[in-house]
Amino acid sequence: MKQSFRQTLKLVAEDLGWRCAYEHKAPGKLVFLKMLANPGALCVACYRWQVFFDSHRLTPLGWLMRLFSLVGFAVSIDSRAEIAGGLVIIHANSIYISEGVRIGPQCILFHQNWIGRSPFPQGDAAQARQGPTIGARAIFGAGACAAGPITIGDDCKIGVNAAVETSFPDGAVAFGVPARQVAKT
């Protein structure tokens, strides 16, 4: 997937715009600039530029971006993960998103989220290589993780410290270890 300079700017603006909506602030250029001092917003912006650099054969720069967010905030997002605009990271701390993950628009992550391919043996090879596919406007509580070839629908809420290893329909509220659906929004 080739991501142009203009697309990258647009994605960063989308992320910051959705973050403004979350924080009840009126979006604007000055607010956006101020927001980049926030670790979470900075990490997301780093990820967007990392994708840009990686798709333009500027891999060392992309690597630098990843290293910055990794050593600074322990946030590691693979540039091969497909994340739509409007990603908000509330607390930038120990967030890992591996390749093969697809995340819909306007997703909110708190801290210590781990979204990636399952480290445990399951299924056949082609299936195992996929990560979770997450719908639009999902919210991950602190410490929640999703692993394996699963599908999480739109408007899902994944509770604090939930370990999601099965698919959930639209609007589900998942909780527990291993996660079960406890409510529907």
Add this chain to the structure above:
Amino acid sequence: MTTPAHPPMTFTRMRALIRADLARRLVLEGAPPTLRRTLGLLPRPGCAAVVLFRLNQWLEARRLRLLSKLVELVLFYWARVELHPGAQIGPGLVLPDVGGVGIPAFARIGERCTLTGPVLLTIGGMEGIDLAHDRIVLGDDCVLGTGVRILGAVALADGTQVKPNSVVITSTTHPGTVLAGIPARRRGNLPLETIQQWNPLRGEPLSVASPVPQKPETAGAIA
């Protein structure tokens, strides 16, 4: 599963352990074992943590306490990992690139273990605990998911798979047990071959071209 006390850390042993760790990492990443790829791994926090941890153990054995403390600080700030040099960890340890791993001095970890994401091994509470004898023992080929906490003097058998966000407070004796939940209960069993042929980093079976290094060339130095 029996983990006898490791011999004292010498420079040769440290080098052999680091070599085994990096070799397993290269296999899991699917990279050819060239010098270039090995050096390319080193700045990755997970690999730097393992290398610095082994170095730290050697410094500790040489009683260079101040240097070892400095290395511990670098280890913490670079990789957010707290590995006590007193912990005995077998060859082939693979740490993730992200998240804090806390391993205390009373941990005994077997060969080819993978710890993903924030993992904490600790003896919670001091009642009925004898720090001179009680250990947290992990067998060979164990995989701990993200956010796993192991509390108390627990022994896990070879190939135990602990699912994410579980809290383990009881021991397992059967190889290949799958644990999940708070507190963790047995949810199934996997054959040891499946576990050994699975790549926990990439989430796919190991390719035939890169089998698990069962006996590295430096096995004599490690044992």
